[in-house]
Amino acid sequence: MTTAPPDNFWNDTGRTGISSWIFSTDHKRIGLLYFYSVLTFFLVGVALGLLLRIELMAPGRTIMGPQTYNALFTVHGVVMIFLFILPGFPGAFGNLVMPIQIGARDVAFPRLNLFSWWLYLAGAVIILVSLFTGGGAPDTGWTFYVPFSTRTGTNVSLAVVGVFILGFSAILTGVNFVTTIHRLRAEGMTWTRLPLFTWSLYATAWVQILATPILAITLVLIFSERVLGTGLFDPSRGGDPIMFQHLFWIYSHPAVYIMILPAMGIISDIIPVFSRKPIFGYKMIAFSSLAIAAAGSLVWGHHMFTSGMSDNAVLVFSFLTFIVAIPSAIKVFNWVSTLYKGSISLEAPMLFALSFILLFSIGGLTGLILGAAATDVHVHDTHFVVGHFHYVMFGGTGFAFFAAMHYWLPKFYGRTYSQRGAIVAWALMFVGFNVLYFSMKVLGMKGMPRRYYDYLPEFTTLNLVSTIGSWILAIGLLIMLMNLFRGLFRGTPFTGNPWGGATLEWSIPTPPPTENFIEEPVVTHGPYDFTGTGRP
């Protein structure tokens, strides 16, 4: 795999072949297992998204019928959300980097860590099986809204079992990370010396622990509706369909913060390194992660403004939604203040990080349009929502994931990629992304509904533009992956601390030793104190 000397985690397990990976309790190997798993599902999701865009390129039937379209947008959503973006950061980069960042040899419960990957894999397999068995792929959208999800003949029952299992994987990761960060910090690694990526994982882990059980309960209720006909959401039998939406969004809105908080953490780690300045407002960024996790858990009702919920609830949830904007803005202002008068170096991780700030800000501000009840009624369930969501989740978390790949993977492989190739890929992706999703926002403002198979002729041009954007984005993505993996496996050696990072992972050999540290680390400085890190 790599030409690195034998005293590193690549060749020091005592096992050989695939069993050295799938039965390993080393957090770095589990991190890479997660990384390749989520990346595989990300590519599946991308392929499905491209097919959806080709179908919408022109009005009427283009390449598929309406039932296939319904199934594809459902599977695209389920794969991207439950198999890529939710486990992506905690599972892959959280596992790879967090224990090293706090000076630990591993996570608190290494076997539980491996078990959570196995649960992830089991959930993924069940979801894949659900696509080809029973009545075929679910066609409800990733939200599984009742009453349709309780009546459709497609294989919703098996799909929700898969997502239920994935939920337990997330809870176990959350418990592991909270315990690890509380109990296994090295000497001198005080709470105010924790890297901000670790802080964000800590906040995320709490959301995983507290909110995911609600998803599990909700999915059990759908299952019992379908199999036992309990009538919990059926008004003719005393049930309440809006209660399903409450239960679903009690989890699924905080889930958005499981997706975005670690992304904000990696951005907070990258910006100071490539600006050669300590982060501006460390404590405020750390506590704003907790504030976003707390406030973001109480705003789920803004998904339900047009559901028939009480006006009092609309008022309360709209108000609470605006509160989340405050800690989010604190982060953005602090990143920009860190850049101010910094010695900025525009290498690939930094370019992805800067794109994150812009795209997340556009996504966040359009979120306020959706959070205000009056304007939400106008654009609810239109392509505006699709555009907003992708700006936050793909422009935000997706670009941060790519930033993390370019920032940390060379450290674990001991080889690096071509900067030029990475920058060309980034430019294509940035342009393609905006062409693809900004068109959707305009389409939504003009009234094009989401999840509709066909549309009126006046929406044709922008849909064509959006589809062309998806091709530019896909080409950029392909170049990025080819350049990155070619570099990681056959590129120039990557040793020492070329980025000049001050967090602990940059103080250990490359690739990291099996137990991370040759000697027990004693932390004597903050994570963004760049004195003596070797980069001018």
Add this chain to the structure above:
Amino acid sequence: MPSDTTAGHIASYGKLTAVWLCLLILTGLTVLITRMDLGGYKVVGALTIACTKAGLVIAFFMHMRYEGRLLRGLLFLALITLALYMGLTFVDVLYRGLP
């Protein structure tokens, strides 16, 4: 004791029996309020009793009463979160259909 997680705490049979009796009485109370005309507040009553029962189980049978401040704080955080989820849901359920 509180921070020592290796040593167990042994509660007396008397105390455990008293908690069990309380749980039985509260179960009876849950059944009773289903026969009262309390409107939407019936659910609030049932949930209050259920929370009290869960609290007794957690405190005595699961030994949380004898744990350290950190673990108790973490559990309290989970309970507060659950209470907020339920409370905010009631902002909708109790007022739905009202002008």
